[in-house]
Amino acid sequence: MSKIERQGLTRRALLARSVAAGALVVTGAGFLAAPDAAWAMEVSVISEHQMATLLQMARDIYPHDKVADQFYAIAVKGYDAEDKKALVEEGVAALDAAAQAAGHADYVSMGWEEDRVQILQAMEDSGFFQTVRGGLVTGLYNQKDVWPIFGYEGESFSKGGYIERGFDDINWL
C-alpha cells in the first residue's frame, strides 16, 4: 500500500468519499473523474502527495463542512502546472517539515484540523500561503455550483427578479 493510499486519498478512497457527494463517475477500472473532467487526481506535473496536501490545506483555510472535496479540488487543480511546480514543492515541503517537527508523518496525516491550522498560522505571511489563500477566494467561492450550498440564488434577471418571488417574504420578524 502506498503512502497516498494510507492517507485515504487514492482513487478508490476518493471515489468512496465523493460518491457520497454524488458527483464523480468511474471512467475505467481504478480511474475516476468528475463529470466535467474538472477534477481527477491524475496529476501530471506535481505529485499526488502534493495535490493531496493542497486539497487538505484548502479545506483547512476555508473549512465548510457542507462543501464536498470536489469543489476544493476544482479550486486547486490549477497548481498542477509547470509554472506553479516550484511554489508547490517548496510550500508542501515546508508544511511537511513543520508537521514532522510536531511529531507527525506529514501534514495530511495530522488528524485534527486545529493542529494543522497552527502550522498554517505560523506560515501565514509566506508567499505560498497567501497565493493559495488568495486564489481560493475566487477559486472556491466563485463556483456557481457552490452557491446553492450557501443558499445564494445567483442570477435573477432571467426569472424576472424577485418582485413576485419573495423579495419581502421574511416572516419571523
Next chain:
Amino acid sequence: MVAKFDLTDDSVVVVIGTGAGGGVLSNELAQKGVKVVALEAGGRYLPEDYINDEWESFGQLAWTDPRTTSGDWRVAKDFSGLPAWIVKAVGGTTTHWAGASIRFQEHEWKALSTYGPVEGANLLDWPIDGEEMAPWYEKAEAKLGVTRTGDRAGLPGNNNFKVFEKGAKALGYTEVHTGRMAINSADYDDRMACQQTGFCFQGCKWGAKWSAAYTDIPRGEATGNLEVRDHAHVARILHDETGKVTGVEYFDKDGNLQLQKARIVCVAGNSFESPRLLLNSASEMFPNGLANSSDQVGRNYMRHTTGSVYAVFDKPVRMWRGTTMAGIVQDEARHDPERGFVGGYELETLSLGIPFMAAFLNPGGWGRSFTTALDSYENMAGMWIVGEDMPQATNRVTLSDVKDKYGLPVANVNFSDHPNDVAMRNHAYKQGMAMYEAVGATRTFPTPPYPSTHNLGTNRMSEKPEDGVCNKWGQTHDIANLFISDGSQFTTGAAENPTLTIVALAIRQADFISREMAAGTI
C-alpha cells in the same frame, strides 16, 4: 443624427469622462445647442449587456488599469492595486452606483464655519450653499426620478430593509425609510419600475435605475450636438502661450495619439484620473501641472468614512433579493460633537453576493471564524456606513513611478484615516451592531471599508484661489476655459452619497458655461 466633429474644430467643448458629472454635463450642453465632444476611456454597455454575476460584471465594467496606493488605510494592504471600485465605461460609475440620492444638509456646505478648525484637517466652506443649490437639486431629482421627491413614491422594502427597519426603530431612530433612490418605484421618464432583481451594482438590466449610459448620453447624441468617442484615453491637456487650454491629446481605440482642438475643456474623469490628468499635463508654463498654482491639485482626497455591518440571525433573511440600497437611517447624519466627532453619517442597507462577500467580509481572513460567517450567508443582513470624512492635505493623488500601457504615470492614492474618521466609524459600528442585536442577531461583523466608490475632493472648489483649484462654477482659478466637472470639485464630502450633488453641479455648470459662451467671455 449623431454628430461627428472634426479634430481641428476648435469651437467644441471637450468633456473628459461620461459619468454623473461628464455624462450629464455633455447632455445638458448639447440640449442648449453647444457642440460637445465627450471622450470616454471605456467602452459602451447597455442594459442587455449587463451581467447578473459579480466577478464577471466586475471584469466587464470596472476600472482595472493600474493604480498604486500608500498610507495606513487597509485598502492599501488588501487591495493595493485597486483603491477604487469604479467603472470604466460610457456612463461611468452611474452604471454601478446603488442609486441613493440625498441632498447635502444645510450646514454641510459650511463645514469649517460649523465644525470650527479640526486639527490635522484641511476644512473649508464651500463657496456655495443650500439655498443656491436648491433649484439645481430639484432639477437633478427630476432628471434622476428620485423616489420620495416630487410626487414620486418610495420603493417597497425588501427583506434586508425589514430587518434594518425593525432594528432602527428598536433603537429609537425615527428617520427610517426605503430611501430617496434614483430607481423607479413606478414607470417614469421612459424607464420601467424596479423588479427587485438585486445586482444594482452590476448595472440595472431593466433600466429602472438611472444611469447616464442609457439616458443623458443617447439623449445628448439625439440633439446632433454631442459626439461620444469611446475607448478614448486622454493623455494631456494642451494650452497656448496665453495660458488658455486649446485642446486635448488622447489615445484612440487603436492606440493612436489624436489631438482634438477645443474652445473649453471640462475634466470629469473622477477624483483619481482628473488630478492625474492635470498633473500629467505639466508644461514649461505650468511646471506643477495645470490649474495648480495653489498646489491643491490632488490634495484633500476624501472617500467617505465607510464600513459595513453584517449580522447573522437564526432564521433566513436572503438579503440579496431586491433593491440593494433601498433603506436608510438618517438620525445620525446630524452634526453633534457630543458623540465624539464632527459631522455625521448615514446608515444604508447593503448586500453582497457570496463571491463578493468572500472577498470583502474580512479581506485576508480565513479559518472557521470566517467560514462559519459564510455558512450563515442565507441568514445574513447587511448595512453600509457612509459618513463625512475629513479632508487632509496629505491624503492625495500624486503621479506614481508606475506607468500605464501608454507610458503615462498612473495615479498613486495616499490615504490615512483622520482620528475623526476613526471615531465616527467606531460609533457607527456600535450603532449598526446594536440595531441588529435588537432584532436577535446571533453574531455581528464590523466589516472594513471596501475599495472606494465615493472618491471626492482632489480638485476642490474654493472662494480664494490659494485654497483650492476651482471656483463656485467649477471653473479653475488659473485657467478660465478649463473646468472641473466631477466629484473632485467637492470642497468637503458631507455625509450623503455624492451622485445627486455631482449631477446638480453639472446641470448648474452647463447653464453657466452656455451663458458665458453666449456672452463671449470664454
